[in-house]
Amino acid sequence: MDQVPSATQRVLDAAERKGVKLEVVFFDQSTHTADDAARAVGAEVGQIVKSLVFVSDDVDGLQPCLVLVSGANTVDLALLGAVLTVPRIRRATADEARELTGFSIGGIPPFGHRQQIRTVMDPDLTRYDSVWAAAGTANAVFPLPPNTLRILTGAVVTPIAAARQPQLEQEQPQGAPTNA
Template identity: 45%
Template structure:
């Protein structure tokens, strides 16, 4: 059995607690971007569930978006009825998630995060998300992602 990094073990434990069977895969090279992750896994970039952390109304907001999309923060704020959404800095990301940019998982955080899940991810029968470090990823379905995060499904671009 592969020994996982501590951050990835927290993600693994959160997956099992949610009844999600996907195993965390340790990649030989960092896959800190959707393009790198897609290349390493041999999947379409759109099947990568990018974890982007923003700040909105003084709180972190996790947006799980398809690797093929950019988040339109103004449109998303309007759809959500929220204030201005802006990208979190590295310190804010680590404080909110316990994880570094490039490896932020949809779970395994110190506390639950308000999460938005890109509706476009539903197009893929299997999606891949970061596993808590830039070297770890795991597979899951769209429905599992929504359930795991308790996220609000929305158009994000």
């Protein structure tokens, strides 16, 4: 790519200010979802960092929190609220996320935002040697070690993922005998 998008350049600059050089990979197709990104880079969905913006209301207005969660997980709002010690928390709207971070949903990076945002990181990301995160646009990602991600973001690593629901091995056809 000859010209780096300004959103991606902000991510590169933020990393460079902390002494980290990123290798951004651009794709013709979207890496908007964790599944899209995993397919594009040839990684497990769990290696994809979802950068999700949540907000709580208090006397000072909206208080944002960035949650870095494994692409294989979803966020447990009760756990997140307990970690942040806030009674009510919700996902930011697309407009709120863009206003708070300076990036659109699908391309929100873990750092390089227009303001400092309290950040929480899913410990499941630390199981991998390398994880992939959005680089400011819906078709650009970069790899980095989870510990580097933690350092760049100042994230607190704590369980925030919802419990996984067990999946049935195989659905029984209607009327088939069961092992009861």
